[in-house]
Amino acid sequence: MCFYSPISSISINQLTSNTFHRNLQHNKYFYILLHINTIPNVHMNCWTLLISPKKDPPATPPFSRRNFNFNSIQSQLTQFNNLTTRSFTMDIDDILASVDHGPGASPESTAIDHQLLTRFWVAERAVSEVLPWPTALMDRMMDRVRSQIESIEDLAASSADPSTTLTHHHNPNLNLRLSILQTDLARTQYIIRSLLRARLAKLTKYSMHYLVKLSSTNPNLSQSQSQSQSQSQSQPTPEDSVPDISTIGSFDPLSESEASFVHAHQKLLASHYSGSFMGAFPRQLRRLDDNAGGTCMIQGPETREVVFVRCLGAEVPVMVVGESEEEEDIGVTMRMGDVWVVRWEGIKNAWLKGEVELL
Amino acid sequence: MAFPLPRGTTPSEIGFLAEMEMVTVVPRQRLEGLELLGGPIEPLVPPRRASLPLWLALLLKRQRRANIMPPTWLHPEPLGLILEVESQHQDYKNAFSPPPPLPGQPSVRDHDAVPLARPQYTPDGGRYYASPPFLPQNTAQENVSPDELPALPFHWLEIGNMLLESASDDLVDSDQIRRLMKDLREVRLAKMRAGTDVLDAAATGGGGVALTGVGAMEVGEERGFLTGVVDNLRKIGASKEQARREQMAEQRANGGYDGAQDDEEEDYMEF
Numbered sequence: 001m002c003f004y005s006p007i008s009s010i011s012i013n014q015l016t017s018n019t020f021h022r023n024l025q026h027n028k029y030f031y032i033l034l035h036i037n038t039i040p041n042v043h044m045n046c047w048t049l050l051i052s053p054k055k056d057p058p059a060t061p062p063f064s065r066r067n068f069n070f071n072s073i074q075s076q077l078t079q080f081n082n083l084t085t086r087s088f089t090m091d092i093d094d095i096l097a098s099v100d101h102g103p104g105a106s107p108e109s110t111a112i113d114h115q116l117l118t119r120f121w122v123a124e125r126a127v128s129e130v131l132p133w134p135t136a137l138m139d140r141m142m143d144r145v146r147s148q149i150e151s152i153e154d155l156a157a158s159s160a161d162p163s164t165t166l167t168h169h170h171n172p173n174l175n176l177r178l179s180i181l182q183t184d185l186a187r188t189q190y191i192i193r194s195l196l197r198a199r200l201a202k203l204t205k206y207s208m209h210y211l212v213k214l215s216s217t218n219p220n221l222s223q224s225q226s227q228s229q230s231q232s233q234s235q236p237t238p239e240d241s242v243p244d245i246s247t248i249g250s251f252d253p254l255s256e257s258e259a260s261f262v263h264a265h266q267k268l269l270a271s272h273y274s275g276s277f278m279g280a281f282p283r284q285l286r287r288l289d290d291n292a293g294g295t296c297m298i299q300g301p302e303t304r305e306v307v308f309v310r311c312l313g314a315e316v317p318v319m320v321v322g323e324s325e326e327e328e329d330i331g332v333t334m335r336m337g338d339v340w341v342v343r344w345e346g347i348k349n350a351w352l353k354g355e356v357e358l359l
Numbered sequence: 360m361a362f363p364l365p366r367g368t369t370p371s372e373i374g375f376l377a378e379m380e381m382v383t384v385v386p387r388q389r390l391e392g393l394e395l396l397g398g399p400i401e402p403l404v405p406p407r408r409a410s411l412p413l414w415l416a417l418l419l420k421r422q423r424r425a426n427i428m429p430p431t432w433l434h435p436e437p438l439g440l441i442l443e444v445e446s447q448h449q450d451y452k453n454a455f456s457p458p459p460p461l462p463g464q465p466s467v468r469d470h471d472a473v474p475l476a477r478p479q480y481t482p483d484g485g486r487y488y489a490s491p492p493f494l495p496q497n498t499a500q501e502n503v504s505p506d507e508l509p510a511l512p513f514h515w516l517e518i519g520n521m522l523l524e525s526a527s528d529d530l531v532d533s534d535q536i537r538r539l540m541k542d543l544r545e546v547r548l549a550k551m552r553a554g555t556d557v558l559d560a561a562a563t564g565g566g567g568v569a570l571t572g573v574g575a576m577e578v579g580e581e582r583g584f585l586t587g588v589v590d591n592l593r594k595i596g597a598s599k600e601q602a603r604r605e606q607m608a609e610q611r612a613n614g615g616y617d618g619a620q621d622d623e624e625e626d627y628m629e630f
Contacts, residue, residue, distance in 0.1 A: 114396060115489070335474065
């Protein structure tokens with residue numbers, strides 16, 4: 001743990017000085033600290049601006065540029081101190097490597113983000129369940145698409161403007177460049193659109209399953225469900241069986257807008273059912289999540305379906321998933337570079353770790 | 360209907376993915392570097408070679424702004440060699456010829472070498488292992504070391520077809536290449552069909568069927584049939600699987616577990 005010591009020598013007082021970022025520019029260790037702390041959140045851009053040894057430092061202190069919140073450094077430092085006291089099992093080589101390939105290298109991270117998005121899209125198309133929404137990745141991609149559209153518009157405006165014929169002469173490739181940029185943009189937009197539509201299709205197909213899943217991950221919700229059950233004693237309607245998701249904090253595996261979409265969709269569907277035929281049913285048969293007789297009415301995606309995977313880690317075992325989650329046996333072992341046809345449930349955890357890729 | 364397409368990438372989507380492979384071009388005109396959403400592209404200065412994604416290379420080729428250098432494997436000799444391995448070699452009677460190794464993966468010749476996966480890092484700090492179509496498997500390499508066996512990359516069929524269609528004048532002996540590609544495709548298709556016998560292994564939990572060396576289009580072609588067969592086999596064998604699971608649980612409860620019991624893993628076969 002010796003590599004932490006340089007960090008602790010940086011006091012908070014030092015941080016307050018405006019010139020501190022220059023002192024730190026070459027302090028890799030401090031970078032590591034920031035990097036570790038910012039892995040899960042999106043403050044990355046501020047940090048990159050601060051730390052990355054880019055050509056010339058900005059004329060104004062970077063804090064004022066992106067209304068930088070100083071308290072966040074303090075909180076992150078305290079977070080980090082807590083982190084070090086806990087058992088912290090990150091390989092130092094990993095950390096150093098991630099610094100080298102870290103957010104500072106922006107063109108490279110564009111390429112990696114594009115590759116991640118492509119891989120995620122292929123995976124989403126290959127399995128029958130909705131995969132966890134990669135919030136940070138999608139935020140970055142959407143930002144890039146937005147700024148790319150702006151730069152294309154600027155370029156197109158400069159080519160259309162007759163007063164700038166001089167630059168047009170100067171740059172005969174303008175039309176070619178525009179068409180390349182537009183093709184690239186259209187390709188990325190296609191991936192995003194196809195990804196979102198594939199997710200929507202799964203969500204509408206298994207909407208009840210995902211609503212129940214969302215509500216079961218949140219403990220507060222069991223109360224509201226029992227409330228709705230008590231209400232439904234008087235006059236049960238199919239709408240009552242739609243779980244209320246207005247209070248939940250985590251939308252995993254959906255994004256926030258997907259969650260609100262699926263809730264609104266199911267509400268509409270339930271009221272339609274009740275208006276068209278369920279209203280005429282006996283009371284005890286009006287719920288959409290009925291599981292009388294041991295058969296659950298909610299259909300979920302089939303996780304035992306087979307998928308095509310390529311093994312990317314050195315060795316990845318295929319798990320035999322039992323009835324209960326904890327008892328797991330190991331089946332066949334895949335080696336690096338192999339392509340296998342296996343059950344999705346057997347390699348889902350390896351996929352989450354990025355050790356296999358769906359084809 | 361939010362999305363009418365079936366599960367798994369369709370052939371046109373596989374073609375779209377193949378267009379992300381990097382190929383080598385010789386530009387005929389200058390073009391400054393561009394920041395694309397798929398990553399930056401280098402400035403084009405004739406006659407210096409450059410690596411570009413295939414879609415861009417084809418776009419430039421159609422406008423006669425660049426020539427595409429054929430990938431190292433897309434020549435008559437390597438293709439003939441691969442065809443020989445696919446059809447004659449004893450080890451690959453029931454398997455596809457080995458694919459090009461991933462970064463850090465030992466080549467087919469040294470079996471004993473331990474694979475050492477070299478991850479890159481995502482901006483979120485996660486590990487990322489590059490794989491096709493984002494590996495330089497289709498660039499024209501200057502000097503190929505003699506140890507390196509020619510291998511068909513993952514998107515061989517799509518790239519071969521696209522180049523034969525749009526850049527056949529850049530290929531060496533395109534008619535011969537076309538013939539070899541057709542033969543390769545038929546040999547491999549026959550193997551894929553013959554492999555249907557062992558699909559039962561993929562229908563059990565923890566089991567699987569190895570398809571190492573398969574191409575993207577071949578996966579797309581076979582996906583519907585294969586997943587359909589395996590799913591039906593799984594449904595037929597569901598009660599058997601349930602019984603075996605109960606038996607295992609019973610054994611575990613009794614505390615005795617001897618290695619002889621897991622012979623179920625042995626009946627998978629590579630093909």
